[in-house]
Amino acid sequence: MKLLMIDDDTGLCELLSEYLSTQNFEVEAVHDGAQGLKLAQDNDYALILLDVMLPSMDGFEVLKQLRLSKLxxxxxLTAKGEDFDRIFGLxxxxxxxxxxxxxxxxxxxxxxxxxxxxxxxxxxxSSAxxxxxxxxxxxxxxxxAREASIDEHTLTLTGTEYxxxxxxxxxxxxxxxxxxxxEEVLGRRLASFDRSIDMHVSNIRKKIAEHIKTERIKTMRGTGYVFIQGE
Structure with missing residues (x-):
């Protein structure tokens, strides 16, 4: 599988490229945000590793522009302790x-x-x-088809949101x-104070709300979420 790494730390890119190649991943690395965005838009990668702090265009803008056309x-890759970066990226x-x-x-x-x-x-x-x-x-x-719609309006979801x-x-x-x-979607245990699932659900809600006003996903405080079966 081919991965794209967008990070201005050339040493880290070299180390990760070598390490991931031993695990049957091919890594293409670039060190500039604008260049990385163009590669991501023009090619089909299995996954992108995206740093926040980049020259010419930061990682947030790269992601924002990428999501206009590709999922x-x-x-x-965020700075340790920077909760804002994590939440904003999600x-x-x-x-x-x-x-x-x-x-x-x-x-x-x-x-x-x-x-x-x-x-x-x-x-x-392929078999469904x-x-x-x-x-x-x-x-x-x-x-x-891996497609979702609400009242016949197509929802543009990332793979994780879907x-x-x-x-x-x-x-x-x-x-x-x-x-x-x-565990089932991200393939990892949920860490303390990890808001990743909350943000994915929030994104789904926003996309549903673009088409209907009634709530479909209810938060069960301290427990999880439930999709409402009927009105």
Missing amino acids: TPVIM ELGADDYIPKPFNHRELLARVKAITRRIEHINTLS PANNKLNINGLTINTA EVLTLLCKHAGEVVSKEKIS
């Missing part, structure tokens, strides 16, 4: 984040979790019947814990 999975459509400095094995685990999900999804999509759909309270999920919404719909009317969502 390539993105892991943001709001813009990042799939996950990892704070610097990080352990190479932890990064590899995050990368593998997302790329495994992509491979699994592609396998399921064309009419394999979930229809719940005005929401339709076409699992073969997986979160699908999981909630498969358990419609039931409370799904944030821990379960993190």
Whole structure:
């Protein structure tokens, strides 16, 4: 699988490129935000590793511009302790984040979790019947096409948002814990004070709210979320 790394730390890029190549990943590295955005727009990568602090264009702007045309999975590389960076990156459509400095094995685990999900999804999509759909309270999920719509309005979701919404719909009317969502969608345990699942759900809500006013996803404080089955 081919990955794109956008980071101005040339030494880190070289080390990660060498390390990930031993795990059957091919890494293309660039050190400038604008250049990275062009590559991301013009090519199909399995995953993008995107630093926040970049010359010419910061990582937030790269992600914002990328999401106008492509839903390539993105892991943001954020400064340790910078909660704003993490939350803002997730709001813009990042799939996950990892704070610097990080352990190479932890990064590899995050990368593998997302790329495994992509491979699994592609396998399921290719074998799923064309009419394999979930229809719940005005929401339709076409699992073969990996598309979701609300009252016949298409929802433009990232891969992670789609997986979160699908999981909630498969358990419609039931409370799904944030821990379960993190493990099944992100492929990792939910850490203390980790707001990644909250932000993904918030993004889904905003996209649904563009088309309908009634609430579809209810927060169960201290527990998780539930997709409402009916009015």
